[in-house]
Amino acid sequence: xxxxxxxxxxxxxxITTGSCRPEQNVYxxxxxxxxxxxxxxxxxxxxxxxxxxxxxxxxxxxxxxxxKVIGHSSLSWEFDINSCFVGFLPAQDVFGRDYSxxxxxxKARLDKGDLVVVRIANFDRSRDPLLxxxxxxLGKIESGELIKIAPSKVPRLIGKRGSMIQTIEMATxxxxxxxxxxxxxxxxxxxxxxxKAIEAVKMVDAQAHTPNLTERVKSMLGVELxxxxxxxxx
Amino acid sequence: MTQLMNENGIRCDGRKxxxxxxxxxxxxxxxxxxxxxxxxxxKNKILAGVFGPRDVHPKHMAxxxxxxxxxxxxxxxxxxxxxxSPAPSxxxxxISKVIKEALQPAVILKDFPRxxxxxxxEVLQADGGSRCAALDAASVALADAGIPMRDLVAACAAGxxxxxxxxxVNDEEDKEGQxxxxxxxxxxxxxxxxxxxxxxxxxxxxxxxxxxxxxxCKQVYxxxxxxxxxxxxxNGGQQ
Numbered sequence: 001x002x003x004x005x006x007x008x009x010x011x012x013x014x015i016t017t018g019s020c021r022p023e024q025n026v027y028x029x030x031x032x033x034x035x036x037x038x039x040x041x042x043x044x045x046x047x048x049x050x051x052x053x054x055x056x057x058x059x060x061x062x063x064x065x066x067x068k069v070i071g072h073s074s075l076s077w078e079f080d081i082n083s084c085f086v087g088f089l090p091a092q093d094v095f096g097r098d099y100s101x102x103x104x105x106x107k108a109r110l111d112k113g114d115l116v117v118v119r120i121a122n123f124d125r126s127r128d129p130l131l132x133x134x135x136x137x138l139g140k141i142e143s144g145e146l147i148k149i150a151p152s153k154v155p156r157l158i159g160k161r162g163s164m165i166q167t168i169e170m171a172t173x174x175x176x177x178x179x180x181x182x183x184x185x186x187x188x189x190x191x192x193x194x195x196k197a198i199e200a201v202k203m204v205d206a207q208a209h210t211p212n213l214t215e216r217v218k219s220m221l222g223v224e225l226x227x228x229x230x231x232x233x234x
Numbered sequence: 235m236t237q238l239m240n241e242n243g244i245r246c247d248g249r250k251x252x253x254x255x256x257x258x259x260x261x262x263x264x265x266x267x268x269x270x271x272x273x274x275x276x277k278n279k280i281l282a283g284v285f286g287p288r289d290v291h292p293k294h295m296a297x298x299x300x301x302x303x304x305x306x307x308x309x310x311x312x313x314x315x316x317x318x319s320p321a322p323s324x325x326x327x328x329i330s331k332v333i334k335e336a337l338q339p340a341v342i343l344k345d346f347p348r349x350x351x352x353x354x355x356e357v358l359q360a361d362g363g364s365r366c367a368a369l370d371a372a373s374v375a376l377a378d379a380g381i382p383m384r385d386l387v388a389a390c391a392a393g394x395x396x397x398x399x400x401x402x403v404n405d406e407e408d409k410e411g412q413x414x415x416x417x418x419x420x421x422x423x424x425x426x427x428x429x430x431x432x433x434x435x436x437x438x439x440x441x442x443x444x445x446x447x448x449x450x451c452k453q454v455y456x457x458x459x460x461x462x463x464x465x466x467x468x469n470g471g472q473q
Contacts, residue, residue, distance in 0.1 A: 010462045011340075011377050012385030012422040025382065027342075034422065036342060036382040038466050053466050054269070055380020056287065058345070084287035084301075084349045125347050126298075209467065 005043040008209075009035040015048050023049035039152070040209055053209060057083045057151040057181035059120050059129040066141070066179030067131065069114045074101040077110055079118065079131060082151065082181040089118060089131040115141040115185065117177060141177070144187035147198060149205035151182035156208040157201065164204065164214055171221040172197040196221060238407055239396040246407065247276075251400045254390070254450055257457050259370065261378050261465040267354075269379025271461070273371040276404060277361035282371035284379040287349035295350070301343030302350050305334035307368055309357040329365050336369055336389070336418040336428035342382040351381055362405030363391045366416050369428070374458050378465070386458050387427055389418035390450030392443045394435060399442045401450045413439075417447035421455045 009015060013035045015026060022028045025037045026048050035041055037052040057065070059081065067079035067087055079087035092099045094109050110116060117138050123129040133139050149157065157178060158165050169176055174188035174197035184201055188194035200217050207213055238246050245251065255276030264270035267283035274280075290296040307330040311317050322330075333355065343351065353376065355368045366389035373387040393403035394413035408414050413433025419426055426448075435443055 008463065008467045010386065010459060011383035012420065014422060027384065029384075029423065034384070036384065037380060038377055038462055052380055054378060055382075056268070084289075084346050086289065125345075 005041075007041045008039075009041045009050060010038050011036055013041075015041045015050070016043055019046070021047040023047050025050035025052055052152045054150065055152065057081065059083055059085060059087075059123040060180070061120055061123055063120045063180040064138075064178075065118060065120060065181040066146075066177065066183035066185060067116050067118050067181075069110050069112050069116065071112060072106045072110075074106070077106065079116070081118075081129065081131075082148070082179075082183055083129070085123075085128045087118065087120070087129045087131045089116075089133065093132050093134055110140060115144075115146060117141060117179070141185050144175075144177070144185040145194060145198060147184045147186060147201050149182045149184060149201065150208075151180065153205050153208040154178060154180055154182055156213065157184070157204045159214060164217065167214060167218055167223060168197055168200045168221065171218075171223045172200070176201070236406065236410070238410055239398065239400075243398070245395070245400065245404075247404055249402075251398055252446065252449070254402050254453050255404065257370075257454060259374060259457055259461040261374055261461050267375075267379075269375045269377070269381070271371040271375040271378060273367050275361075275363065275367035275370070276402075277359060278357070278364050278367040279359040280364065280368050280371050281356045281358060282368065282375040283354045283356075284351065284372070284375045284381070285354070286351035286379070287343070287346040287381070288352075290348065290350040296348045298347055299344070301346035301348075303334055303338055303341060303343065303353070304350055305330050305337065305353045305355070305372070307333055307355045307357070307365070309360060309364075313357045313360045329368070332428055332430065333365065333369055333372060337372060337376065337387060339425070339427050340373065340383045340385055340387045340420060341376060342384060345382070351376070351379075360405075362403055362408040363416065365389070366391050366418070369418050370454055370458060374461060377462060385420035385422045385425075386455060387418050388421055388451040388455035388458060389416065389428065390447055390454050391416040392447035392450060394433060394439060394443065399439060399446055401446050413443070415443050415447055417444065417451060419448055419451035421452055 014032045033048045035050045039050045039052040041050045067081045070080045071078045077089040081087040095104050118131040121130045121132040172193040177185045186197045258274045260272045263272045269284040271282050369389040395407045395411040415431045418428035
């Protein structure tokens with residue numbers, strides 16, 4: 001297998017020259033491939049991309065995100081989804097097809113400031129993202145602590161096959177809901193576990209670009225290294 | 235009138251003709267902005283904050299095909315020796331426009347239709363060449379906000395003082411000197427995004443002046459690069 005070449009880059013840095021396929025956050029200028037963001041460049045299988053370390057969330061169809069209600073009209077709610085676009089959740093999605101603006105009160109279900117786990121049902125550049133809560137595990141969040149991290153660091157928080165998030169959840173007995181938009185809700189009955197889980201999430205956010213992060217998170221949480229266990233170090 | 239240059243070619247502030255003022259740049263200084271930077275360029279002290287991409291208000295300004303860029307350059311009432319009215323002056327409106335036009339070729343906003351990216355620049359202390367220093371800070375703040383950019387924009391002025399082409403004119407040289415030429419440049423693409431000239435130069439002097447300014451831009455670029463690397467990669471980019 002070909003090794004992946006990684007490098008820290010800023011906008012304008014030439015990552016490579018020659019025939020390579022430009023992917024995310026890069027552009028081609030003649031035979032040069034140039035970064036457009038601050039981040040880590042990767043060259044693999046003749047393709048070049050940059051994993052950004054800053055920037056907003058760009059909605060994608062089927063992404064699970066956490067949104068905050070910022071208002072409503074008579075037909076839909078508006079959500080802040082940590083993006084440059086406002087998300088729309090149609091009232092019919094919540095009340096069903098027989099929704100009537102005269103009969104049903106939107107405020108009764110979701111009010112300003114509520115946090116909701118939603119899925120992006122449809123998004124393209126011509127209209128604002130359409131949201132849905134018609135699925136398992138979607139809907140209003142009743143309790144928990146909201147943490148905001150950079151959206152580009154969400155894959156690092158999840159880890160390979162969910163290894164990082166499993167480690168944190170097992171060690172702290174916390175329930176962590178991750179939105180692809182970088183909003184995370186942590187809930188835990190034990191306040192000590194809650195604080196530890198929050199600290200771990202913030203640690204991943206701050207050190208996402210460094211190697212061996214899972215090991216460091218494990219040692220911070222007091223989990224024995226190289227062992228996938230569920231014991232807690234009190 | 236003060237002497238702008240002595241017989242040894244040393245300028246009024248003790249610099250050589252091809253020497254930049256001391257520059258320090260810090261990225262991510264404002265918590266509430268999406269991206270920010272603070273620059274000290276000689277005695278200039280300038281803060282830049284970037285918001286967006288975000289919803290456009292007023293709505294009629296929105297472009298369905300691409301995002302738009304807005305820029306506001308403002309001098310604080312205490313930035314100059316005599317109180318300046320905080321209302322935008324003719325000069326500030328002009329500088330806001332040229333800074334916007336200098337940043338426009340660098341940013342890629344086609345992925346953010348119907349949005350705006352706002353750049354706010356506040357001059358806390360002014361000392362000649364503030365538009366260049368403001369551009370340097372704004373460009374780094376845009377990168378900090380994660381706005382896709384073709385290249386960073388580095389800016390620096392050159393001018394003619396005591397019949398010599400000098401790099402980075404200060405306030406005194408700007409007022410008393412013969413010419414002042416601010417230049418903004420994208421170093422990796424070798425493209426100029428801003429060039430103004432106040433004064434009279436011969437064609438040869440013009441060429442030398444432009445080359446001197448571009449040389450200054452390249453020096454500033456290294457400082458911008460270092461500042462960004464320091465913020466995002468603690469070890470300064472060494473992997």
